[in-house]
Every structure is written in structure tokens, then in C-alpha cells.
Amino acid sequence: MYKSQPYIQISFEDFNQPLGLHMNPENRWVKKAERIPWSALEKDYAKNFPNPKGNVAKSLRMALGALLIQKEYHYSDEETVAQIQENPYLQFFVGLPGYQEEAPFEASSMVHFRERLDEVTLIEINEKILAYNQKEDDDPTPPTDGSNSGTLTLDATCAPQNIKYPTDTELLNDVRTHAEKIIDALCEDHQWKKPRIYRQVAQKVYLNIVRRKKKAKKWLRPQIRKMLGFVKRDIKVIQKFLDQGAHLTEQQAIWWETIQKIYEQQRYMYDNHTHSVQDRVVSFHQPWLRPIVRGKAKASVEFGAKFDMSLDQGIARLEYSSFDAYNESDILVSTIRRYHDRHGYYPERVLADKIYRNRKNLNYCKQRGIRLSGPALGRPKKNEVRDKTTEDQDNADRVAVERGFSQLKGCFGADLITTKRKDTTLSSIALSVLALNLSQLTADFLRQILSSNFKSKQIKNRTVYFSFFSKFTIIQ
Template structure:
């Protein structure tokens, strides 16, 4: 059951503290509360609770606020709840009106929050939040200009930066031998569970040869550089052990061991083990190392290998992301567990920029993979310049102006690389700790939202330093030279209105 509550942020002076005093309106959590559109998406979140029965659910502001706090501070679920209990500003951020020394909710509820708030909903909140962060435009519609022939043409403005990356999941590096050894161990556990149901009917337990199988595995796994024949022999032995164990599982079920004896997770694991055995047997028979929809993790079977070709990491295991960036704000445009060609997302990303701003970008800064003939023609029809040299044989002599333009475009494109680095080094995008596919998507989307919040707060703080630097011209010049943002004037308006 979900009860509609007042999600609009109240003034911090109305927050009741145990002692005399009030919250500071200049605190970062108070400022961020004012730019997040809590109430606009409460109805969509309430669809997760269609019935009127049961205990009242936590509000959308509390659920989203707790997830933002967790990713912003980079802490665990349990530590997030403790931080909220100890900090009145965090309690105000999640919508409480009175300071309380009690736990706002159990730490396990954060898992349900990640399941209920989908990545699509977070992307909507992110877009609406960035609209509030940007200064209000007098006219968001497409402006028109007349050329020499008197026709109307769209006035393109801004620079759109697009790129793709991978968010690795928290799994061990998958090898065929290690994956088969883990699958064998799981089959042995399932046999032990099913045998308990028919232990009274029969006294003969199926033999699994688990001690011998582990010795065969360690004999090769402990070697630093085993030969190819040694690895194939070890893989063949593990496949035989798994095949025998799977047959024993079917015999136990036919003998009366009910499949209901396995819980939901164990039943899902059994299906995964069967598929892993089939895939590894096909790879072994055909002497291959890759196949479509290959499972690389028993606990997270949705993860697929993503070939990136980067130095040191040619293959990553996680979700592939396609993102866009403009005016310092980054957006998650596409997320998939399967590998895809990011060049096909250029048109959709440009159209999303048009819907968001009301005009097409002046230029699109992308990697070489985006500069296909089709994308170039599509951008040319809309008056968009795509970065990079033209297709075909490079000219013998390149003018200095074109060299400067190419270097300038490459410097602009580095902005989205910096965003990926910020997400991976600061906000945990380099190792997604969530285990489910839907909760992992929520964690990734929340990371992009938190990065935009961080960018906005850093800019507001920079404006404060610039205003303070007016009294000391040297300090002001140093700040402006260090933070040379095009939206600095716009953020002054935001600060004045706040």
C-alpha cells in the first residue's frame, strides 16, 4: 500500500531539531533537495503498490534519497542507514520533518528500493533535474533564421559529446576450468539436498567423486602456465563429472525427490548449470573460445563478455553503456548486457538532445566508430558538424586551421572520458556490486544522476568563489582560469534565485 505524502521540500527552518537551532539553508544537502523533482514522479513510483492492503510503503523521496546518499558517499547499505540516523541534514534530504535517533528503515529495504525504482524512471528524474539546474531560457523552441534564398533554417547551438563504456560487475575473472569447477560444486550441493528427501527410502547415495574431482582441478589450476593439452584434459574431466552429477539429479527426481525441495535460487542455479554444461561441451567439441550468449558467471548469468580492445583490458564483463554529455551534464542513453555497436545510437542521441533543448547541436564530438557514412550524411542534412577527418584517403597537405580544429575537437571529446573516469574512480562504476540485472541497472543510472548533482554543486560553489574573488582580482582570475565553464553566467542566476 502506498499513501501519497507531501514530497515538496519544506524550508530547512521548519525541520525540528532536539535542541534549539535550525538547519543551514546553505548546506549542500539542503541545496540539492531543491533541485530534485521529488513530487513529479511520485505517481509513477506508486504504481508498484496497486493494492490498498498491507503496511504503508516508504515514500518515493525516502527511497530515491537513500539511494542517492549511498552512491554519493560511496558506502554500504548498512552504513547508509547509520549515516542517515546520525545526520539531521540527511534526514531532511529523505523527507523527514523531525530529527529522530531511530533507524529510518531496515538496511535490507535498499534492495527493494533498487528493484522498485527502474533505470528508466531515474533517467527521467535526471533529465528533469538538469532542466531545473540549467538557467531558464526565454525561448526553448527552435529558433529560425533566413538564408539568402529566404528559406527558414534551424539555428544549431551547443556541442554534443557521445561515447560508450562498460561498467564491470563484481565477478571473478571467468575461465573455462574455473567455471566448470564451480558448476560441479553446485551440482554436488543439489544432490545432497535432494538425497535428504529420499534418504529413508534408499540407503545408497549417488557417488560424486568430489574429492577426486577437486584434486584434478587443483592439479592444473595451481600451475602458473599449464599447457594447452593439460587444460583441455582438465576441462574434459570436469565436464564428465558434471554430466554424471546432472544425471544423478534426474535419477533422484524420478525416485521421488521432489523438485520443490529446492528453493527459488537453487532451482534457478540448476537451470544455469545445465546451460553452462551445454555451452562448455560445445566449446570443447568445436575447439572454440567464444559463442553467443555465453555465461561467464554462475551467480550472475545475465553478464556477458564485452570486447572493448582497451590497453590491459581487451574484454570486460558487465553492462555496456552509451552516454551523451553537454554543458557538463551526462546522460545514460542506453544500457545493455549484450555487446552492441554504439554508432547506431548517434541519431537517437542527437534527437534526444533536440527534444531536451529545442534545437540541434552545432557539432557532435564522437569517436572514430561513430563517423560512418550514414551518420555523416544524416548530420549534414541537419546542419550538424561531426568531428574528425572526412572519410577516404587523407590529403597530402593539411592546413593549420584544420589541424587546430581537429585538436580542439579532441580536447572537447575528453570531457566525456573524464565523466567516465569520475564515475569509475569516485562513484564505483568500475565495480557494480549489485547482483541482479535490474538492481545493477538502477545503480548505474543513479551514478549518472549523482555525477550531475556533483557537477551542479561544484559550479555553484565556484560562483561563490568568483563573487568573493571580485574583492581580490588576482584570486578571481585564478578561479576563472581554473574553472573555465561556458555556463558560469547561467549559474550566477541559479545562485541568485536560490
């Protein structure tokens, strides 16, 4: 049940401040709240609760506000609630009518907030916030001659998941222990005698592997074969119980499917003397994760969701996300089409990596008069004259998307995703992009306010502007 709130958007003057509490109207959370069209978002959010019965759900402002606060400070669910309870500015941001000493909700409600605000919903909210803050001079006048205008920057990265580094022995041990839990539960429910599965011997083999510092290949391979044998025995026992009419719970059914898949992959790699397999599972509790080969100096392989992000007039947008290692070049055409839908014309240039420059994308851009940055395909021509000025400018402008990735991972939690569900992991990435844009919009808004209060004076034909963001900036 959702109780629609036909309220007028709470302004700072309407916030009930206790006697003796003096709040600063220029606080960043007050300014961030002004950048979000809460009333319009509230109407769309209320449509997700058609049932008029049940407990009243929390408002969108409280749900989205709490998630943005958590993303800003990297708090846990419990710490996020505690900080909101203690901070009047955060209480204003989540939409409370006044300061209160009680917690506005339980920490467990954060899980429901992440489930309701999924990836698609957050992308829509991001677009509505951008449209709400769009000024007349933000979007230039469309070209009357049908030419292209603007720059679209596109790149891909990976958001690593908070899991332990996957090894064959660790995965097989997780499979074995969870298979034993299923066997114990089925025997207890049906009053069956527990079969002999040699769990103590299997645990001893696993501990011998863990405690050994140097694991030679010739020594490790027989140990993996033993662990595969223990898992195979457990699978046969569970299958026998299922044939006798036993039923698994929902959680046990998920475990059972993961157990069989990991065993098949590990058996295939053992028999074929390889360490790669299609759709390899790297985590028992999050079987949708896949290894993403990045080739970076810090980590050649990362485990998490891969996503494409575009920059249009300094605004970030999540174009595509997946747990599979997809080819980034397939996203270029759809990204350009969405740019055309927003502006009514194509970009003049697209700044992207070399991987986006395949024949399909080059022909698509050529037919529409779009210049795709980067060198030409094939070997360089004998007397080719390259425009170094244009190439250097493209490389310099493309740094903006790399800076966006750095801010996403350094400031808004995309460097380590701690959510446990598949849908909440994707929504966490979309929330990081939304928080990045909101921070950018707030910074631009503060610059406009403070620009009228800047102190300036002439020093040898130079004007020195003192601003809020830096000690001084010298402009010729």
C-alpha cells in the same frame, strides 16, 4: 501500500533541530535537497502502489535519498543506514521531519529501494530534476532560420562487475558444486538413495589444478576433460530425477538452466580447441554478464554492462545500456533524435569516436546539416587540406565526456558495480549518472551564491577572485 504525502517540501527552516544542535544551512546536502523537486516526484512514485492494503512503503525521498548517499560515499547497505542514523544533514536529505537517534529503516530495505527505482524510473527522475533546475538562459533561443545549434558529445564505456576473474576450471567447479547441491536436495525431498557421483575425486582434481602454479596447456587440457566428465555425470543424474517426476524450486531451476548452458559452452570450446563462444557465460551467479573487449591499457577485456553516455550543455544522460557487446555506432541516430525532441532543432556538431563514423551515420548527419567530428572515410586525398584548428578544438571539447566517465568511476561507484541482480546493476549505472548531474547542479548553484561574496582587488591590471573552490583564480 503507499501513503501519499501531500506535504510541502521540507525546507531547512522546518527541520526540527534539538536544543544545542546548530546546523549549517550552506551544507552541501541541504543544497542538494533544494535541487530536487521532491513533491512532483512523490506524486509519480505513488502511482506504483495501487493496492491500498499492506504495510506502508517508505517515501520516495527516503528511498532515492538513501541511494544517492550510498552512491556518493560507496557505503554498504548497513553502513548507509548507520551514517544516516548519526548524521543530521543526511536525515534532512532523506526527508525526516527532525533529528532522531533511531534508524529510519532497516538495511534490508535498501534492496527494495533498488528494485523499485529501476533504470527507466531513474532516467525519468533525472530528466525531471534537469527540467526543475533549468534556467531561462540555459537553453538558447531556437534558430529562426531553421539552422542547427549546440554540441552533442557521445561516447561508450564499461562498468565492471564485482566478480572473480572467470576461468574454465573455476566455472566448471561452480557448476559441479551447484549440481551436487541439487542432487542432494532432490534425494532428501523424495527419500532417494544418493547416487555415486565421485564428488571427492572431482574435488581432488580441482584442488590439484588450483595449487599448481604453472599450468601447461598439455597438462591442463586433460584436467578440464575430467571436470567435464564429472559435470556430465551430474547432469545425467539430475535429468533422470526430473524424468521420475521430481520438481525443482525456483532457485534450483535457475541453477539448472545455467548448469546446462555453461556445460554446453565449455564442451564446445574443448572439442573445437577454442577459447571463444557466442554469449559466453563468465559468472555462475550472474549468468547475464558478458566479456566486453575494450582494448584499454589497464584491461583489454572487462566483465560488466556497457553503456553509452551523452553530454548536452554539460549535462550527462544515459542513452543506452546492455550486457552484450553491441556496436556503439547504432546508438548515434537515436541519440540525435532525442536531442531534437528536447530542443526542437538538431545539434550543429556531434563529437564522437571514429567508430561512430560509418556511412549510415554520415549520410544521416549530412542530410540534416550536422557535422560529425573525425576524419573522412577511406584513404586521404592527394591534395587534401585539413582544418587543424577545427580538429584540435573538437578533440579538446570531446575531453568533457571522458572527464564525465572519470567522475562516474572515481566518485560515483561506476568503476565497480557490487549489485547482484540484473535489473539493480542497470539501475546502479543510471543512479551514478543522476548523482553526477546532481553534483554538477549543486556546484553551479554554489558558484552563483558565492559569486556575490567574492573578494576582489586590482593587482597590476589583473583581478584576483578568491572563491570557495580554489585559493585564487587570475583573470586577465
